[in-house]
Amino acid sequence: MKRYVLFSVLLAIFFSACIEAEQLQVKTEEASAGLPMQIVLTWQQDPSTTMTITWRADGPDENPILRFADDPEARSRRWTAVTAHSFTFDETEALLHTVELTGLEPDMEYYVVIENPFFPESFSFRTLPAHSDEREIVFLAGGDSRSRRDVRREMNRMATSENPDFIIFAGDYISGPLSEREWDEWFDDWHELLITEEGRRIPIITAIGNHEVHGGFFQTPDKAPYFYNRFISPQPRNYYALELTPDLVLITLDSDHTMGVPEQVQWLEKTLAKNHDKKWKLVQYHVAAWPSVRNMNDTIPRMIREHWVPLFEKYNVNLVIEAHDHAFKKTVPIRDNQRDDEHGVIYIGDGGWGAPIRQTKDPAMHWWLDEAFAADHFWKLTLSKDATHLRVEPVFRPPARSFVLGAE
Numbered sequence: 154m155k156r157y158v159l160f161s162v163l164l165a166i167f168f169s170a171c172i173e174a175e176q177l178q179v180k181t182e183e184a185s186a187g188l189p190m191q192i193v194l195t196w197q198q199d200p201s202t203t204m205t206i207t208w209r210a211d212g213p214d215e216n217p218i219l220r221f222a223d224d225p226e227a228r229s230r231r232w233t234a235v236t237a238h239s240f241t242f243d244e245t246e247a248l249l250h251t252v253e254l255t256g257l258e259p260d261m262e263y264y265v266v267i268e269n270p271f272f273p274e275s276f277s278f279r280t281l282p283a284h285s286d287e288r289e290i291v292f293l294a295g296g297d298s299r300s301r302r303d304v305r306r307e308m309n310r311m312a313t314s315e316n317p318d319f320i321i322f323a324g325d326y327i328s329g330p331l332s333e334r335e336w337d338e339w340f341d342d343w344h345e346l347l348i349t350e351e352g353r354r355i356p357i358i359t360a361i362g363n364h365e366v367h368g369g370f371f372q373t374p375d376k377a378p379y380f381y382n383r384f385i386s387p388q389p390r391n392y393y394a395l396e397l398t399p400d401l402v403l404i405t406l407d408s409d410h411t412m413g414v415p416e417q418v419q420w421l422e423k424t425l426a427k428n429h430d431k432k433w434k435l436v437q438y439h440v441a442a443w444p445s446v447r448n449m450n451d452t453i454p455r456m457i458r459e460h461w462v463p464l465f466e467k468y469n470v471n472l473v474i475e476a477h478d479h480a481f482k483k484t485v486p487i488r489d490n491q492r493d494d495e496h497g498v499i500y501i502g503d504g505g506w507g508a509p510i511r512q513t514k515d516p517a518m519h520w521w522l523d524e525a526f527a528a529d530h531f532w533k534l535t536l537s538k539d540a541t542h543l544r545v546e547p548v549f550r551p552p553a554r555s556f557v558l559g560a561e
């Protein structure tokens with residue numbers, strides 16, 4: 154009898170534990186269902202007064218609320234509530250949410266809470282200054298984060314430790330353009346690592362590469378659904394200009410992935426003419442016109458040199474950021490298809506944020522290359538406070554990490 158009672162008690166404990174575990178699982182699923190994740194910050198308009206925030210949260214609830222304020226200690230009525238626009242697209246299982254905050258104060262840190270009953274997500278962001286002479290602007294330029302995830306994560310950490318205002322990225326984020334797993338991993342890494350110790354998220358200005366596009370080259374935007382739906386950029390989203398400060402304009406172009414090189418010429422000339430008085434004119438796109446690895450007579454490099462390069466030279470573009478070759482590169486100053494130390498345009502690249510790195514051509518044998526070698530890297534650009542200097546310095550991934558022997 155005693156044995157039967159003991160068995161009954163144990164059975165009751167077992168079933169009660171099962172019910173609790175089941176309830177806990179339901180709660181966990183409910184919580185994770187609406188969890189804001191994969192947050193990415195971009196700009197569609199003036200970076201001194203706007204910010205676009207996009208995230209994934211696969212809950213049942215659409216149109217979540219985001220609140221923001223310029224003081225994290227502000228009383229609740231000083232926080233502005235904004236309803237996010239929710240959307241998805243055919244190729245994904247994700248439910249995405251986006252808001253564009255407008256009418257912000259320049260050079261201001263804002264604090265954000267994305268509402269969620271279980272895990273509200275909080276972080277901050279910073280707008281850019283509206284006037285010259287306010288402060289230095291630091292930004293990073295890179296590309297090709299593709300397939301070595303551990304290296305990409307290390308590069309992400311290195312990028313955040315530079316505390317940049319923003320990052321410009323010249324394409325090839327992932328390898329498989331329609332691989333949801335790869336895009337999830339990329340956005341998970343960005344969410345986790347592109348946030349400073351103080352909780353400030355770093356915006357990205359995106360160019361498209363061949364790996365974002367099913368077919369790679371000579372395609373149309375519908376062949377790049379993840380790129381166009383997940384990075385909310387100015388319209389059209391493959392080629393656009395952003396006035397980053399009164400002295401600095403960045404032009405982003407599409408090196409014939411979803412828009413032809415010749416088809417962008419008219420817009421490029423109009424945009425460069427409109428910005429001719431800007432002290433600093435920068436351009437980014439994916440395929441290198443002056444490659445460090447590939448054949449310079451390939452179709453796209455030739456088309457870029459024929460159609461875009463004469464305009465860069467005519468309007469005195471200061472610096473062009475290229476990618477695609479997966480190596481470190483700096484060209485000599487180039488004008489009229491030859492070295493011109495006084496009036497030439499310098500091209501840097503060629504992507505090294507996690508993609509497999511390649512051996513380069515020998516600069517001694519190729520007149521357009523000043524330096525080129527295999528290295529994981531990005532570039533750090535610092536616009537001086539008075540906007541008279543733009544310092545351009547490479548940041549390399551150390552060849553080996555430090556380690557400690559013996560007890561500390």
Ligand SMILES: [Fe+2]
Pocket residue numbers: 325362363364439476477478
């Ligand atoms: Fe590429």
